[in-house]
Amino acid sequence: MTRAVTGGGIGRGVNGRIGGRIGGRIGGGIGAAALVALTATGVLADEPGGRVKLGVLTDMSGFASDSTGMGSVVAAQLAAEDFAGEMPGVTIEVITGDHQNKPDLGSSIARQWLDREQVNAILDVPFSSVALAVNEVTRNSKAMFIASGPGTTELTGPKCSPNTVQWTYDTWALANGTARAVVGEGGRSWYFLTADYAFGHALEKDAGSVVAATGGQVAGSVRHPPNAPDFSSYLLQAQASKAQIIGLANAVGDTINSVKQATEFGITASGQKLAALLMQLTDVNAVGLQSAQGLYLTEAFYWDLNADTRAFADRFAAKMKGRRPTGNQAGVYSGALHYLKAVKAAGTTDAAKVAAAMREIPIDDKLFGKGTVRVDGRAVHDMHFFQVKSPAESKAEWDYYKHIKTIPAADAFRPLEAGGCPLADKKA
Known part of the structure; x- marks a missing residue:
């Protein structure tokens, strides 16, 4: 149930592969995107042909599709595009699946990706029950789960996994x-x-x-x-x-x-x-x-927060008919970029080594700023408190938020010792 795309469409079945050159527009599909040839060689000895495969498992047509969906696919594409040149000879491939907000379907796609497609990292996964199911599929595998879409704190609490990093936010x-x-x-x-x-x-x-x-x-x-x-x-x-x-x-x-x-x-x-x-x-x-x-x-993110977020939003909008990215979609980009940095540092896609590298390397990107990945899998970064503008205060389309305050990373997330993650206990 895999469909390859090289020109004017996108796979819309249970599992779709997006391929072709970087660029293109969302209008007639992404004929663009996600097969990105990087410029370097020989850094992934354990991957035949030097390939990293990212699977964006998301909601393509349901109630979360506006805040995730196609925008999450584009965000993953942009992360791959921005990492071009960092790993010679390595190809980054992005495939996508629609879990339809069903835990059984989400876990089935994830299992197929790991067993047959050799996906190295699963991204996004909005809807907490689906994310918890995918969390168990990846737990004892060689693949990572970078959860930018779900909000449940179970992922960094009792259900924490050494292979899972929760990126954007939580309840x-x-x-x-x-x-x-x-x-x-x-x-x-x-x-x-x-x-x-x-x-x-x-x-x-x-x-x-x-x-x-x-x-x-x-x-x-x-x-x-x-x-x-x-x-x-x-x-x-x-x-x-x-x-x-x-x-x-x-x-x-x-x-x-x-x-x-x-x-x-x-x-x-x-x-x-x-x-x-x-x-x-x-x-x-x-x-x-x-x-x-x-x-x-x-x-965690607002497109008009600073010059860097605006520049990213402009690139995103060029592929999304003028739409601006949500926090979840920005989280896909940021999490995917950090994952790729860790793959380069580890010289492998093996989850145990990549997870260690993700925790060792500081988060430092233009969307989420500086932060760290904790042992419980929580990505810790600044959060922001906003108030929605009045129509008179808004000066342009998508100009919606007034920034009231930044919540520092140290205060933004639940303390490690309060979550009940067994991995944190082992570290102690």
């Missing part, structure tokens, strides 16, 4: 960043609107703990089923609580719909504010600034 970082900053800004009373599954529960629990620890109080919470079409009853309960902040412990379509309906009911106009515990640029774009203005959120 602890999002909840800690937003709750701590909002309480610091005076938002002391909270009410949570929570998606009724493990991811939403974790966001509510982590944010509630921070609110309480920093002198605030939680007035209550209400839980809704995933993909709920109508949030009116839940929002009215939140409004009746009189809490200053309504914390949205949900994601993607649920967050988009809850923000839109909160505006329709006049909740934000009445003085209550919304704090999104997971919201990305494409979600704000879907909501629109008229409804999203004033909303607080934490992200």
